Amino acid sequence: MTPNELAALLEQGALCLTATTRLARRVHAEYARLQQEAGRRQWATPQALAFEAWLDAMAARLAVAAGDATVWLNPRQETLLWRQVIESSSQAADILNPQRAAEQAAHAWSTVAEWRLPMRDAAWDLADDPIAFREWAREFFRRCKRAGLQSRAQLAETVAAALEQGSVEAPAVVVLAGLAQQRPPRLTLLLEALHKAGTRIVEYEPESWMGVEPSRISSPTPQAEMRAAAAWALERLRGDTKQRLAIIVPDLRAARDEWEAALSRAFPRGGGEPPPYHLSLGRALASVGVVRAALHLTALASERVEAETAAALLLSPYVGGAEEERIARAGRALELRQRGGAVRVLDLGGPATPALARLAMEWEARRRELPPQQRPAVWAREFSRLFRIMGWPGRTPTSDEYQAMERLRDALAELASLDSIASEVTAHQAAEHLHLIARETVFQTEETGQPLQLMSVSEAAGLTFDAVWLAGFQDRAWPPPAQPVPLLPLSLQRAARMPEVTPELWLRHHREATGELLRCAPEVTVSHARADGEEPLMASPLFSGEFRQAAEAEEPGWECAPSEQLDDAQAPEFAQVEGRGGASLLRDQAHCPFRAFALHRLRADEFPEAEIGLSAQERGVLLHAAIRFCWEVLKDLATLRETAPGRLALIIRTAVRRAITECAEGLTEAFDARVRDVEQQRLERLLALWMDVEKQRERNFRVTGSERVVNVELGGLKLRTQYDRRDELDDGRLVLIDYKSNAPSPAAWDGERPDEPQVPLYAVAAKQPVAALAFAQLKRAEPKFRGVAEEAGILPKVKPGEGAMADRVTEWRRVLENLAVEHRGGWAAVAPKSTQSCANCHLPALCRVNEAPPRKEGDDDAGS
Numbered sequence: 019m020t021p022n023e024l025a026a027l028l029e030q031g032a033l034c035l036t037a038t039t040r041l042a043r044r045v046h047a048e049y050a051r052l053q054q055e056a057g058r059r060q061w062a063t064p065q066a067l068a069f070e071a072w073l074d075a076m077a078a079r080l081a082v083a084a085g086d087a088t089v090w091l092n093p094r095q096e097t098l099l100w101r102q103v104i105e106s107s108s109q110a111a112d113i114l115n116p117q118r119a120a121e122q123a124a125h126a127w128s129t130v131a132e133w134r135l136p137m138r139d140a141a142w143d144l145a146d147d148p149i150a151f152r153e154w155a156r157e158f159f160r161r162c163k164r165a166g167l168q169s170r171a172q173l174a175e176t177v178a179a180a181l182e183q184g185s186v187e188a189p190a191v192v193v194l195a196g197l198a199q200q201r202p203p204r205l206t207l208l209l210e211a212l213h214k215a216g217t218r219i220v221e222y223e224p225e226s227w228m229g230v231e232p233s234r235i236s237s238p239t240p241q242a243e244m245r246a247a248a249a250w251a252l253e254r255l256r257g258d259t260k261q262r263l264a265i266i267v268p269d270l271r272a273a274r275d276e277w278e279a280a281l282s283r284a285f286p287r288g289g290g291e292p293p294p295y296h297l298s299l300g301r302a303l304a305s306v307g308v309v310r311a312a313l314h315l316t317a318l319a320s321e322r323v324e325a326e327t328a329a330a331l332l333l334s335p336y337v338g339g340a341e342e343e344r345i346a347r348a349g350r351a352l353e354l355r356q357r358g359g360a361v362r363v364l365d366l367g368g369p370a371t372p373a374l375a376r377l378a379m380e381w382e383a384r385r386r387e388l389p390p391q392q393r394p395a396v397w398a399r400e401f402s403r404l405f406r407i408m409g410w411p412g413r414t415p416t417s418d419e420y421q422a423m424e425r426l427r428d429a430l431a432e433l434a435s436l437d438s439i440a441s442e443v444t445a446h447q448a449a450e451h452l453h454l455i456a457r458e459t460v461f462q463t464e465e466t467g468q469p470l471q472l473m474s475v476s477e478a479a480g481l482t483f484d485a486v487w488l489a490g491f492q493d494r495a496w497p498p499p500a501q502p503v504p505l506l507p508l509s510l511q512r513a514a515r516m517p518e519v520t521p522e523l524w525l526r527h528h529r530e531a532t533g534e535l536l537r538c539a540p541e542v543t544v545s546h547a548r549a550d551g552e553e554p555l556m557a558s559p560l561f562s563g564e565f566r567q568a569a570e571a572e573e574p575g576w577e578c579a580p581s582e583q584l585d586d587a588q589a590p591e592f593a594q595v596e597g598r599g600g601a602s603l604l605r606d607q608a609h610c611p612f613r614a615f616a617l618h619r620l621r622a623d624e625f626p627e628a629e630i631g632l633s634a635q636e637r638g639v640l641l642h643a644a645i646r647f648c649w650e651v652l653k654d655l656a657t658l659r660e661t662a663p664g665r666l667a668l669i670i671r672t673a674v675r676r677a678i679t680e681c682a683e684g685l686t687e688a689f690d691a692r693v694r695d696v697e698q699q700r701l702e703r704l705l706a707l708w709m710d711v712e713k714q715r716e717r718n719f720r721v722t723g724s725e726r727v728v729n730v731e732l733g734g735l736k737l738r739t740q741y742d743r744r745d746e747l748d749d750g751r752l753v754l755i756d757y758k759s760n761a762p763s764p765a766a767w768d769g770e771r772p773d774e775p776q777v778p779l780y781a782v783a784a785k786q787p788v789a790a791l792a793f794a795q796l797k798r799a800e801p802k803f804r805g806v807a808e809e810a811g812i813l814p815k816v817k818p819g820e821g822a823m824a825d826r827v828t829e830w831r832r833v834l835e836n837l838a839v840e841h842r843g844g845w846a847a848v849a850p851k852s853t854q855s856c857a858n859c860h861l862p863a864l865c866r867v868n869e870a871p872p873r874k875e876g877d878d879d880a881g882s
Contacts, residue, residue, distance in 0.1 A: 019222050024193060025052045027220065028064035033189040034222070037196030037479040039068045040298060043465065044481060045195060065189075069197065069205065076177045077170075079186050090168050091439075094432045094455060097124050098439045099167075103157045109150045117454070123154055126505040130155075131171035132204050133514045141507035151505040167438065174204035178211035188215035195222040196480025224482050226537035232488070234565040235545040236557065240490065243547045244277055246568050247487045248284035250543065251470050254485060255294060263470045264483045266535065267490040268498060270299045270474040277472055292466070298473035300462030303429065304453065306422040308411050309461075311336035313453055315408055316401055318381060319388070319445035322360035329355045331366065332374075338409015339373030346370035352625065381407045390444060395434035397448035402430060418463050429455045475531060478538065485541040492546040496558040497528035532560045587847035589615055597735040597841065601776035604737075607837045608771040609855040612865050615846035624860040632697070634759075640677050641796060642742060642757060644701050645708070646724040647673035649743075654720035659713060666709060667702075674701040707801050708794075714814040719745040719753060730783035732831070733838030741780045742794075751789035753812065754780040761793030761804045764819075770833055771851050777805075778830035788823050792816060 028034060028049055036042040045066040053061045067075070077090045091099065101120035104110060113119050130137065137155070142148045162169060168176070180186045192212055197205065209219055237243035247265050254263055270277065278297060285293045303309050311334040317323045323331075331337055332351035340347065350371060354361055363382045367375025381404060388400065415423060433452050443451075465471075471483075475496075490496075502511055502519045517523040536542055546557045546565065557565050597603050599618045606614035616622040632640075651669050652658050661669070678694055723744040730737050745753040756777050766773035781788045790812045792805025806819035806826070819826060848865045850856050862868050 019193075019220070021048050021224070022052065024195075024222050025049050025064075027191055027193055028066065029062075030191070031189070032065070032191035032193055032220075033072070034064065034066035034193040034195055035069045035072055035197065036066065037069065038477055039071065040465070040473070040477055041196045041480045042067050042071070047467070066195075073173055073177065076180075076186065077173055080176065080180055089166060089438055090173065091162075091170055092432070092435060093124070093170070095167075095435055095439050096169060097121055098436055098451075099161060100124050100127075100154070100158060102439070103154050103161065107150070107154060107157070109153075122504050123151060123158075126151055126503055127155060127158070127169065128171040129503045129506060129516075131169075131175070132202055133511075133516060134203065135506065135510050135514060139507070139510060141509045144507065144509075147505050148507045165438070174208055178207050181208070181211040181215045184215070188212055188217045190216075191218045191220060193220045193222045195224075222480075224480065226482065226534075227540045228537060230536055230540060230542050232536060232542040232544045232561075232563075234557070234561070234563050235543060235568045236548050236565040237545060237568050238548055240273070240547040240550055241276065241280075242568075243489055243545050244273075244280035245283075246545065247489045248280045250487055251281075251295070252284045255469055259294065259469055261469055261484045262482075263485050263487075264478065264481070264539070265470070265472045265487045265489055266475060266478050267472075267488075268475055268495045270297070270472065270477075273490070274299055274301070281470075281472065292468075294468050295470035295472060296463075296465050296468040298462070298471065298477040300460045302457050303422065303425050303459040303461040304456035306419075306461055307334075308336050308415060308419045309422050309426050309456060311412075312401075312405055312410055312426055313449075313456060315404055315410060316445075316449040316452060318363050318378075318404060318408070319385065319397075319400065319449060321385075322362055323366075325354045325358050325361055328361040328366055332371075334412070336410055336412040337374070338377050338412055339371075340412050343371045343373055347374065355625065377408050388445070391442040392448075393442055394436040394440055394448055394451065397443070397445060398430045398434040398452075400445075401433075401448075401452065421463055422461055425459060425461050426456070429459055475535065478535065481538060483539040486535070486539040486543070488535055488542065488544045490546065491544055491558045491561060492555040493558055494555065496532075496560060497525065500524045529560060532558075587611075587845065587849075589619070589844035589846040591844050592619065592735075592842040595734070595736050597737050597838070600737045600739040601779045603735075603841060604732075604775045604779065604834055604837045605773070607841045608773070608775060608851065610848065610850040610859070610865075611840060612846050612848045613850075613855075613859060613861060614841055615844075616861055616864055618841070622861060622864060632693075636681075637697075638757075638759070640674075640681055640697065641701060641704070642725060643677035643681055644670075644674045644705060645743075645757070647676050648705060648709075649721040649724060652721075655712070655715055655718045658709065667706065670702055670705045670709070671698075674698055674705065677701070704796060704798055704801075707798060708796060711801050711803070711814065716811045716814075717747050719747050722746045728780075728783045730779065732782070733835045733842060735838045735842050737779070737838070739776065739779050739783060744780075744784075746786075747789055747812070749789075751787045751808070752784055753790045753792070754784065754788060755792055755794050755803075756780070757796055758793045759795070759797055761795035761802075764791075764793075764804060764806050767791075767830070770836070772833065773851075775830075775834060775837070778827075779834060781827045782831045782834060784827075788827060790816060790823075 024034070024045070025048070028045075034042075034045055036045060046064065049064050049066070050061075081090070097117075097120050100123045101116050104113060104119050104123065105116050110116070129135070137152065142152050158169075161167070177186075181188050189212075192209075213219060235246065237246055251263055251265065254261060265277075267273070267277070274297065281293070281295050285295060304313060311331070314327050314330050314334065315337075317327045318331075329351035332347040332354070334340060335344075350366075350368060363378055363385065364375075366378045367373075369375075384403065384407065392400070411419065411423065429452060432455050433448065436451060440451075500518045500521065502508055503516075508519060511519040515523060517527050544557075544561050544565075545568070547555050548567075549555055597618065598621075599606070603614055603618045606617055648669060651673070652661065658666075675698065678697060721743060723741070725740060725742065726744070727738055727740045730739065741754060742757045743755040745755065747753065754777060762774055767775070767778050772778065777791050777793070781791055788808075790805060790807035792803045792807075792813055795802050795804060803813045803816050805813065805816050806823075807813055807816045808823045809818050848867055850859075850867065856862065856867060
């Protein structure tokens with residue numbers, strides 16, 4: 019059947035049922051094109067819609083025709099009802115994730131109806147999961163019947179019965195598009211009912227290209243394959259932007275973000291112009307910025323808001339007054355994150371943010387009038403009012419944002435629909451339901467006729483193109499592994515010959531799907547990756563022929579001007595004498611000059627993340643204080659050895675208690691009695707182990723300083739550093755110690771760009787000869803010293819270093835002075851010492867080191 023013949027049938031009132039919504043849109047677009055070519059300026063909208071959408075429309079017609087009060091459950095209502103059934107069942111205590119179990123149960127129930135699996139078969143009694151599911155199904159059915167509800171799993175059967183009985187009018191002609199390979203039993207049931215009702219069934223098969231010999235390409239990695247496909251599309255569209263191109267992958271969901279990144283590199287957006295490509299798979303609605311802000315706002319329905327959520331609201335451009343108060347709100351957000359804990363609604367705003375303070379006050383007045391519990395529909399209305407009061411979306415939305423806002427309104431309607439299932443809930447519970455709906459709702463911007471489409475195989479059913487690239491068709495991806503439906507007896511699935519459990523049917527289905535893919539365009543390219551990491555890959559066995567190895571594709575931009583490069587590694591000379599950061603300045607300069615410039619001159623500090631409980635840094639503060647208080651009592655090694663075990667335990671206990679008491683006020687989150695007890699016990703055990711290590715020292719010492727600040731001048735910069743501890747031996751030499759939970763090797767002190775210059779800086783700043791430098795590894799599993807000493811016996815298991823200690827200190831001074839001179843002179847090149855230097859750095863968006871050209875196969879980190 020040609021497109022003209024299909025258009026003629028649609029013009030006569032035929033119903034076209036398609037495999038996907040995308041194909042239905044294509045039918046509508048093709049029909050409109052033919053009408054325009056015929057010179058028409060207006061025409062009736064054809065009946066072309068996806069099979070699932072037609073079922074929903076039939077449910078609405080049945081409700082009107084029957085005039086009864088039966089409610090057809092939507093997927094959200096059905097999953098919630100399954101969850102209620104599961105949580106009230108005898109197996110509830112053994113289920114870790116009730117929501118996931120409810121989703122699996124809903125899918126299993128739909129499969130039972132789809133394949134008409136017998137619920138009374140003895141196979142249900144042979145395993146725990148089927149036994150549990152049958153118990154849930156009986157309770158689910160009872161609840162539906164009692165409340166006048168109908169599961170969507172029974173919709174196809176009900177529609178078929180209504181067609182046969184004449185309760186609803188059957189169309190004269192039904193055209194099936196893209197459903198040749200997808201004939202589930204419920205579709206067969208409906209087609210039989212339509213046939214009995216006098217409907218003529220017609221198959222629509224668009225133009226296909228038989229015997230097309232595809233080009234076969236293999237790329238070294240999946241990323242290289244994506245770049246090659248994007249470069250192919252770019253080259254084709256440069257010649258003709260009116261082509262219809264497609265990149266089809268087995269499962270777009272598994273690598274959507276990587277594909278989007280590859281396409282955005284090939285087709286960079288500029289001047290507000292939309293890209294010439296469209297991804298068939300959207301992202302979670304909850305991840306869209308304007309919706310994420312609205313979901314954060316729902317937290318305001320409770321009296322207090324977590325600091326992380328409060329900070330997100332303060333930084334959001336979608337809250338009223340954000341543009342005018344953005345700087346003041348950012349400062350307030352930083353303050354709340356540093357403080358941690360929960361925040362009152364009224365505390366969001368302040369004198370510096372009057373617009374936000376006014377909005378928060380208006381909402382707080384409304385919030386205090388709300389009852390503790392309400393029905394979901396009422397909370398949906400209150401959330402809408404909350405969004406309005408808080409000035410959401412804060413600015414004129416873009417087209418994409420407007421579409422997302424419309425989908426959020428649909429999500430609020432879904433929340434309201436839970437009234438038929440859920441009783442009254444708290445604001446927090448209602449917000450959780452809305453968050454779940456938004457996370458599970460896929461948001462996809464409207465297709466506007468972009469010439470390049472990226473889609474999964476399932477979305478390509480029935481579509482044709484001018485050229486197609488089939489990417490990612492390696493052996494482990496195509497055909498995908500068959501997966502039986504959980505909770506259902508495997509023997510019944512086999513008896514029903516479900517493809518997922520019948521290897522020959524599964525293979526036949528994917529062979530036919532492969533054939534369709536090869537016939538959907540006159541030009542077809544098939545590709546696969548040869549390796550993913552260390553795992554070798556081969557082409558799918560469903561594609562025969564030799565695959566040639568592709569060269570690495572270049573990444574030219576879409577309609578971009580020639581790129582220009584500017585070497586701008588030299589910043590203005592540092593005019594100040596005192597450097598910010600002390601030893602950390604030298605460490606950052608050694609790891610990457612740009613990092614030191616950004617952190618210590620531009621002050622591009624990392625935005626703190628709110629943490630639950632004590633952070634690692636705060637635990638370190640407590641530990642350092644406790645050790646310091648211990649040595650204030652013990653003072654030297656001789657006293658430590660003479661102190662009885664019971665007395666030492668008391669000293670440690672007292673020191674820890676004092677540390678907790680004195681440091682508590684400076685912590686971001688005050689800890690209660692239980693947490694104090696846990697921290698007290700942890701520190702006591704750790705300090706007891708550490709004192710055993712200290713007792714192993716052979717040379718007597720006295721602790722002459724802890725947590726003291728010293729000044730040192732290097733390369734014209736005055737730096738302030740604070741050493742953890744300084745011991746003095748009887749001969750006047752010093753032992754300088756730095757506490758670490760995981761001590762690095764002393765090799766981290768060496769080289770022109772040392773990883774850890776802090777301890778060498780201690781030595782350079784010391785006014786007395788140095789006998790040893792060491793990290794004290796305060797770790798319960800392995801407490802020990804790691805460092806270098808002038809001679810053996812100064813620290814347990816610390817060996818003498820090569821050469822005299824004085825010579826090492828002189829060398830360290832030279833290296834550190836060079837780093838200080840570099841920083842003061844303005845050397846700020848993006849030159850990380852290694853890939854590890856970038857691993858924990860928060861500045862990649864500023865330095866853009868990741869935008870360097872991708873490394874070729876076989877490259878290593880040398881020179882990076």
